[in-house]
């Protein structure tokens with residue numbers, strides 16, 4: 327991203343974030359690069375408290391606009407005493423608000439408040455038993471679910487605290503950590519050496535609940551119903567009497583956005599469905615049908631297949647594909663909008679993981695070996711509805727789901743009364759089959775991929791496995807392999823099939839599909855899809871792979 331692009335993106339985000347700012351109660355999680363940072367955010371939201379995960383070095387205004395009731399400092403891969411290690415922002419030391427430091431977050435707090443942190447000879451990783459000390463006098467341990475002083479906890483740290491800052495005391499210990507939990511309860515400052523956000527710490531959620539409700543004084547109520555009411559008010563405030571176009575793909579995110587906007591602004595909204603030629607078998611007709619049946623907003627359906635395919639001809643680089651597609655979409659929306667008169671806003675179903683995973687990497691690379699996830703998540707791929715938009719786009723963005731995780735967007739969809747077939751549909755990426763067709767995009771290759779994908783999905787439904795996977799699809803590889811069919815040598819295409827299970831799409835495991843089902847899928851694909859002589863099953867988890875292949 328160039329400086330101008332970054333500025334453009336920031337302005338657009340600024341616009342939607344400004345509108346997103348509200349008086350709702352919130353907690354801020356400062357991200358120091360832990361692989362579990364998003365998990366902390368999810369847990370807090372599950373506890374019905376709104377939170378945002380913000381890089382530790384973000385501008386202060388990004389934090390103060392939320393007027394947080396408390397702060398959680400995430401873990402991270404660095405060591406506090408290393409040069410260039412992510413530092414604790416000054417305001418944390420002077421804030422009168424409660425702070426909970428987790429792992430690296432606790433070490434940072436200790437270090438900056440005058441305590442001492444040292445490397446330990448061995449990394450402590452895995453399950454541990456911790457013993458709470460005098461729990462009845464510690465608000466952090468006051469949740470009703472904490473009924474015993476011995477808790478199972480998940481540790482993952484190399485450094486350890488060797489001297490506490492003044493005013494702090496040990497609140498829990500383990501065999502290897504005399505300071506498994508520390509605190510200055512009078513000031514609402516706490517540190518946990520273990521990770522309360524992971525399921526391997528069974529009472530972790532109870533500890534977080536106590537921090538949010540007993541220590542920070544949160545009241546809760548972050549629920550889909552409240553979210554809908556708040557979003558409607560925000561959308562109305564942002565849009566006023568203006569007109570909005572909404573790119574509709576037929577998936578859950580854009581459908582939820584369309585339904586929410588329609589509730590908020592009625593016929594000021596026009597949905598635009600673009601058939602870009604990169605959709606799955608029969609999908610354009612299905613989307614139009616479902617929209618007509620279930621939604622009541624205006625719809626403009628456009629067939630732009632030729633336009634997209636000619637722009638993508640000869641392009642093989644995945645990021646280039648995304649940029650081209652993102653730009654094309656916007657140009658088509660602009661052209662359609664011109665037909666509607668003055669339209670100032672484009673609504674889209676950007677989700678929080680899209681925002682996090684499309685983040686621009688820190689300008690200065692971490693010196694501390696913090697790796698890809700220091701402070702800001704490293705850019706993994708440009709999800710086209712976030713980073714792939716042209717700079718000179720003529721719309722201001724309306725992105726009501728920008729701070730929601732997928733399961734939260736689904737809960738909102740259900741609360742809005744959308745049918746299950748939309749809410750529980752597997753996600754489909756904005757750039758469509760372009761990122762599942764590795765190499766060059768041609769109509770013939772698209773048709774091969776569509777046919778294989780349709781067989782795969784049909785068999786998943788037939789075996790009652792569709793809803794036991796979170797996302798499933800076929801990928802056409804850019805290689806040819808030798809096969810034998812009848813008595814003849816073939817040199818044909820390879821289809822990879824991918825099925826994953828995940829809650830949040832940030833991490834995922836490959837689905838353990840039954841062998842007979844895999845055999846049937848493979849058999850049908852090589853027999854029914856001409857030009858394919860090999861099928862492989864992708865058994866990679868995310869990380870280290872991503873869900874899509876590009």
Ligand code: XMP
Nearest residue numbers: 708709710753754755756757831872873874
């Ligand atoms: P990855 O491949 O990053 O995918 O593990 C995580 C989830 O995001 C979807 N995805 C996209 N969605 N535009 C989108 O709207 C994109 O460019 C894009 N890339 C991936 C993916 O299908 C999965 O659900």
